[in-house]
Amino acid sequence: RKEVEQDPGPFNVPEGxxxxxxxxxSNSASQSFFWYRQDCRxxxxxxxxxxxxxxxxxxxxxxxNRASQYISLLIRDSKLSDSATYLCVVNxxxxxxxxxxFGSGTRLSIRP
Amino acid sequence: xxxxSQHPSRVICKSGTSVKIExxxxxxxxxxxxxxxxxxxxxxxxxxxxxxxxxxTYEQGVEKDxxxxxxxxxxxxxxxxxxxxxxxxxFYICSARDPSGRGSTDTQxxxxxxxxxxx
Numbered sequence: 001r002k003e004v005e006q007d008p009g010p011f012n013v014p015e016g017x018x019x020x021x022x023x024x025x026s027n028s029a030s031q032s033f034f035w036y037r038q039d040c041r042x043x044x045x046x047x048x049x050x051x052x053x054x055x056x057x058x059x060x061x062x063x064x065n066r067a068s069q070y071i072s073l074l075i076r077d078s079k080l081s082d083s084a085t086y087l088c089v090v091n092x093x094x095x096x097x098x099x100x101x102f103g104s105g106t107r108l109s110i111r112p
Numbered sequence: 113x114x115x116x117s118q119h120p121s122r123v124i125c126k127s128g129t130s131v132k133i134e135x136x137x138x139x140x141x142x143x144x145x146x147x148x149x150x151x152x153x154x155x156x157x158x159x160x161x162x163x164x165x166x167x168x169t170y171e172q173g174v175e176k177d178x179x180x181x182x183x184x185x186x187x188x189x190x191x192x193x194x195x196x197x198x199x200x201x202x203f204y205i206c207s208a209r210d211p212s213g214r215g216s217t218d219t220q221x222x223x224x225x226x227x228x229x230x231x
Binding site for chain 1: 146154155156157158203205219220221222223224225227
């Protein structure tokens with residue numbers, strides 16, 4: 001089983017739609033969680049951190065469920081510029097060092 | 113956010129040559145940097161963790177003699193792909209954590225990546 005699993009996508013939705021991505025992680029030692037966005041042939045860029053209490057940044061809402069080891073990202077009123085690959089990222093803290101694990105990404109395409 | 117640069121952004125080389133990629137943290141000091149490789153339509157795969165002043169830690173399956181990492185200062189890590197072959201063609205990305213406390217201390221800032229093509 002992969003350490004971080006995401007919806008495979010691709011998601012193709014009309015502009016203005018609401019879309020949700022899911023991500024599950026297998027290591028209960030996971031300490032911190034993030035959503036990154038990656039545009040084609042570019043580096044990943046931090047979209048938002050994910051907190052247990054849930055957090056919102058404009059049209060984006062992230063949720064974390066530690067009991068179910070599940071993370072979600074909700075995008076409301078989607079824009080054409082939201083088209084990208086969304087990466088679920090988990091930071092696992094070991095006894096001596098931490099390790100970042102990336103999900104395989106979910107591709108989102110917003111159509112006019 | 114913190115800024116990480118990479119150089120070169122793109123390189124094309126002949127099989128058998130060595131290629132050096134630089135990763136710099138521009139406005140913070142990074143004791144740890146990370147090197148990733150990404151094949152088309154695939155996720156980032158961590159290759160190694162670069163530690164300032166000590167040896168890099170390589171992930172399983174990554175040849176340390178092929179991918180030489182040097183982290184000689186708090187703002188610079190280099191990855192050298194030695195005797196490159198066509199199968200080494202990939203997108204190489206570095207990242208660094210900013211320990212100064214901006215955002216989460218676990219937040220990684222990525223360089224813009226280096227696209228390597230080996231002919």
